Amino acid sequence: MQKWAMFSLFIIACLLGTGVLFQNISARQAERAQEEAAGPTLKFVATNYQFDQPEYTVKAGETVTVTLQNKEGLHAVEIKGLGIKLDNNNKSQQVTFDKPGTYEVICALPCGPGHDQMVTKLVVQ
Numbered sequence: 001m002q003k004w005a006m007f008s009l010f011i012i013a014c015l016l017g018t019g020v021l022f023q024n025i026s027a028r029q030a031e032r033a034q035e036e037a038a039g040p041t042l043k044f045v046a047t048n049y050q051f052d053q054p055e056y057t058v059k060a061g062e063t064v065t066v067t068l069q070n071k072e073g074l075h076a077v078e079i080k081g082l083g084i085k086l087d088n089n090n091k092s093q094q095v096t097f098d099k100p101g102t103y104e105v106i107c108a109l110p111c112g113p114g115h116d117q118m119v120t121k122l123v124v125q
């Protein structure tokens, strides 16, 4: 009798485990589908005192979701010559880059002693 009870508990635990596993997988799939639906993205991750990449690339003519993530400190990002500026109040913007070229990207908010070094590049191909 006790053996049966243990066995039943074991089966229930297995079923619960499998359920949780599948739930995780479908949640991840939904997340990925959402990202794909959002289209191409250009994400600037800012820390004290740099951006996460020395160079970013986008394709000309493509509509891109440009976002700023302040991972450390408080920064703003400006793509020079295009009039695109993002900060904590306006973290995301849809942009279609029409003109191929290399654009200077800077931090547009005096953020501290390393502020002047917060420079990166955007290449529109």
Ligand SMILES: [Cu+2]
Pocket (backbone or CB within 6 Å): 075, 076, 107, 108, 109, 110, 111, 112, 114, 115, 116, 118
């Ligand atoms: Cu700055």
